[in-house]
Amino acid sequence: MDAHIQVKNLDAYYNKQQALKNVNIEIPKNQITVIMGPSGCGKTTLLKTFNRFFELTENTKLTGEVLVDGQNIYDKDVDVTEVRKVVGLLAQRPSPLPMSIYDNVVYGMHLHKMKKDRKEYKEAVRHYLEIAGLYEEVKKRMHDPATSLSIGQQQRLCLARGLAVEPEIILGDEPTSALDPISSQNIEARLLELKQQYTTVIVTHTLRQAKRLADYVIYMYLGEVIESGPAKEVFGNPKHERTKQYLEGLF
Amino acid sequence: MSESTSIFSSNPKTEGRSPRPSAAPRTRRDQAARRLFFIMTLLPIILIGIVAFALLVRAWPILSVYPLSDLLGGTVWKPNDGIFGFQPFIIGTIWVTIVGLLLAVPPCILVSIYLAEYAHARTRTLAKPVLDLLAAIPPVVYGVWGLLAIVPFVDDVAAPFAERWLGFIPIFEVTQPTGFGILAGGIVLAVMIAPLIVSVTFEVFLTVPHDLRHASLAMGATKWQTIRNIVLPQVLPGIIAAVVLGASRAFGETIAVLMVVGNVANIPTSVFDTAYPLPALIANNYGEMMSIPLYDAALLGAALVLLVVILIFNILSTLVLRRVARRKWA
Numbered sequence: 077m078d079a080h081i082q083v084k085n086l087d088a089y090y091n092k093q094q095a096l097k098n099v100n101i102e103i104p105k106n107q108i109t110v111i112m113g114p115s116g117c118g119k120t121t122l123l124k125t126f127n128r129f130f131e132l133t134e135n136t137k138l139t140g141e142v143l144v145d146g147q148n149i150y151d152k153d154v155d156v157t158e159v160r161k162v163v164g165l166l167a168q169r170p171s172p173l174p175m176s177i178y179d180n181v182v183y184g185m186h187l188h189k190m191k192k193d194r195k196e197y198k199e200a201v202r203h204y205l206e207i208a209g210l211y212e213e214v215k216k217r218m219h220d221p222a223t224s225l226s227i228g229q230q231q232r233l234c235l236a237r238g239l240a241v242e243p244e245i246i247l248g249d250e251p252t253s254a255l256d257p258i259s260s261q262n263i264e265a266r267l268l269e270l271k272q273q274y275t276t277v278i279v280t281h282t283l284r285q286a287k288r289l290a291d292y293v294i295y296m297y298l299g300e301v302i303e304s305g306p307a308k309e310v311f312g313n314p315k316h317e318r319t320k321q322y323l324e325g326l327f
Numbered sequence: 328m329s330e331s332t333s334i335f336s337s338n339p340k341t342e343g344r345s346p347r348p349s350a351a352p353r354t355r356r357d358q359a360a361r362r363l364f365f366i367m368t369l370l371p372i373i374l375i376g377i378v379a380f381a382l383l384v385r386a387w388p389i390l391s392v393y394p395l396s397d398l399l400g401g402t403v404w405k406p407n408d409g410i411f412g413f414q415p416f417i418i419g420t421i422w423v424t425i426v427g428l429l430l431a432v433p434p435c436i437l438v439s440i441y442l443a444e445y446a447h448a449r450t451r452t453l454a455k456p457v458l459d460l461l462a463a464i465p466p467v468v469y470g471v472w473g474l475l476a477i478v479p480f481v482d483d484v485a486a487p488f489a490e491r492w493l494g495f496i497p498i499f500e501v502t503q504p505t506g507f508g509i510l511a512g513g514i515v516l517a518v519m520i521a522p523l524i525v526s527v528t529f530e531v532f533l534t535v536p537h538d539l540r541h542a543s544l545a546m547g548a549t550k551w552q553t554i555r556n557i558v559l560p561q562v563l564p565g566i567i568a569a570v571v572l573g574a575s576r577a578f579g580e581t582i583a584v585l586m587v588v589g590n591v592a593n594i595p596t597s598v599f600d601t602a603y604p605l606p607a608l609i610a611n612n613y614g615e616m617m618s619i620p621l622y623d624a625a626l627l628g629a630a631l632v633l634l635v636v637i638l639i640f641n642i643l644s645t646l647v648l649r650r651v652a653r654r655k656w657a
C-alpha cells in the first residue's frame with residue numbers, strides 16, 4: 077500500500093485523560109479513508125492530529141509520530157502553516173469567513189501568495205468554485221457576503237476555499253452532518269470526484285455514507301484503533317467482534 | 328412571526344378550556360416580577376432625566392441671559408465681572424482626555440490582543456480579577472500617585488527631554504516649570520482608564536467565534552495573519568466603542584486630574600501647559616463665592632455640558648457594543 081499518512085505509536089491526552097491509545101495506522105494515498113466508531117471514541121481527536129489542530133486545545137499532550145509523505149509533522153523544524161497548507165480541513169459546520177464569496181476563496185491563496193496577479197486569482201477562484209460545484213449558483217453574486225449562502229452552499233464554498241490552497245490531503249469531520257440530504261449527496265459526489273487527486277480522510281456516523289465513500293476503513297473504540305483495512309474486507313468480513321457489532325448497529 | 332405570536336398569546340380561557348388552577352397565580356406573579364424588573368431598569372434612566380432637568384433649571388438664569396454660543400465659545404472667565412466663558416475649561420478637558428487616550432489606547436489594544444489570542448487560560452483567569460481590582464482603586468489614590476510620582480517625572484524627565492529633542496514642535500513646547508499640567512493629567516488618566524478599555528476590548532475579542540479563527544488557521548494562516556485579517560476587522564467597532572467609553576470616563580474624571588493638572592483657566596497649546604478641566608472647575612468652586620451673581624448658574628451649566636457630553640459618549644458606545652455582541656455569524 078502506498079501510504080500517504082503514517083501514524084506511529086500515537087498517544088493523545090486532554091488534561092490527564094487519554095483520548096488516543098497507541099494508534100498505529102497507515103492511510104492510503106489518493107483514496108477515501110473513512111474513520112468510524114461510537115461517539116467519544118477519539119475520531120475527531122485523531123483527525124486533529126493530522127493537521128496539528130490538536131495543539132490548539134490547551135493542556136493537551138501528544139506523543140508518537142504522524143508522518144505525511146514520510147516526514148514527521150511534529151518534528152521541531154516543521155513549519156505548522158506548511159503542514160496545514162498540505163493537509164486541508166472541511167469542518168463539521170461550514171464556517172464561511174465574514175467576507176464575500178470571492179474573498180473566501182481567494183483568502184488562502186493570498187496568504188501563500190500563490191498567484192501573480194488579479195487575473196490569475198480570478199481564474200483560480202472560478203476554477204475551484206467549479207470543482208466544488210458551486211460556480212453556476214454564485215457566479216452572479218461573487219461579491220455578496222458568504223453568509224448569504226445556504227448552509228449546503230456554504231459547505232461547498234468551504235470545500236472550494238480549502239482546495240484553493242492546493243492541499244494534498246482533505247480531512248472531513250462529519251462534513252455533511254449539518255447538511256440536508258441533497259447537499260450531503262452533493263458533497264459526497266464532489267469527494268468521489270476528487271479522490272483521484274487527493275487523499276481524503278472522512279469521519280462519519282452514517283454507515284451508508286461510509287459504504288458509499290470508503291475505499292479504506294478505520295474502526296475505533298475508546299481511543300484505540302480496533303480494525304483497519306480495505307473497505308471490502310472490513311464491511312464484508314470484519315475480523316473483530318466489536319467491529320461486527322458496530323456494523324450491525326448494536327452500538 | 329405574527330402568526331407564531333398569536334399562537335403563543337392565545338388565552339386558554341377564550342378557547343373555553345379552564346386553565347390549570349396553579350397557572351393563574353403563577354402567571355400573575357410572573358407578570359408582577361416582570362413589571363418590577365422593568366421599573367428597576369427604568370429607575371436609572373429616570374434618575375438621569377431628573378438630574379439633567381434639575382441642572383437645566385438651575386442653569387437657566389445664565390442660559391437665559393447669555394446666548395449659548397457666548398458661553399461655550401467665550402474665552403474669558405471672570406465671574407466677578409460677570410464674564411463666563413467656558414472655552415478654556417472645555418478645551419482643557421479635551422486636551423487632557425485626548426492625551427490620556429493617546430497614551431492608553433495603543434498599549435491597551437496590544438494587551439487585550441495578547442490576553443484574548445495568545446495568553447494561556449491560566450493567565451487569562453488571573454488577568455480578569457487584576458483588571459477589576461485596578462478599576463476599583465479610588466481615583467484619589469491615583470491622584471496622590473500622580474502628585475508623588477508623575478508630576479516630578481514630568482518635571483525632571485519628560486520636560487527636559489522635550490526641551491532637548493522636541494522643542495521645535497509647538498505642542499511639546501515646555502511652557503512652565505512645575506510639572507503640573509496636561510501631560511501629568513493625561514498620564515494619570517491613561518493609567519486609570521486602561522483597565523476599563525482592556526476589559527471591554529478583551530470581552531469584544533471573545534465574541535469572535537473560534538470557528539472563524541480555525542477556518543483561517545486550517546488554510547495555513549499564521550496566528551498573526553488570522554488576527555489581522557479575520558479577528559481585528561470583526562472587533563474594530565467594539566474597540567472603538569471601548570475607546571469611547573474610556574473617553575467618557577476620562578472626560579468626567581475629577582479628583583485625580585484636578586490634583587495634577589494645575590487648574591489655571593488658560594487655553595492650552597502644549598502638553599506641558601496647565602489646564603483647568605470642567606469637572607475640576609465645578610469641584611473646586613461650587614459652594615464657594617456663591618454671592619457672585621450667576622456664578623452658581625454658570626457652574627451648573629458647566630455640569631450640564633459635562634453630563635450631556637458623557638451621556639452621548641456612553642449611549643454611542645453602548646449601541647455599538649450591543650451591535651457587536653448581537654452580530655450574526657453564520
Ligand SMILES: Nc1ncnc2c1ncn2[C@@H]1O[C@H](COP(=O)(O)OP(=O)(O)OP(=O)(O)O)[C@@H](O)[C@H]1O
Pocket residue numbers: 090091095113114115116117118119120121122133
Ligand atoms: N477539548 C476537550 N477537552 C477535554 N476532553 C476532550 C476534548 N475534546 C474531546 N475530549 C475527550 O476526548 C475523547 C475523544 O473525543 P473526540 O471528540 O475525539 O470523540 P469523537 O469520536 O469525535 O466523538 P463524536 O463522534 O461524538 O464526535 C472523549 O472522551 C472526549 O470527552
Ligand SMILES: [Mg+2]
Pocket residue numbers: 119120121249
Ligand atoms: Mg467528533
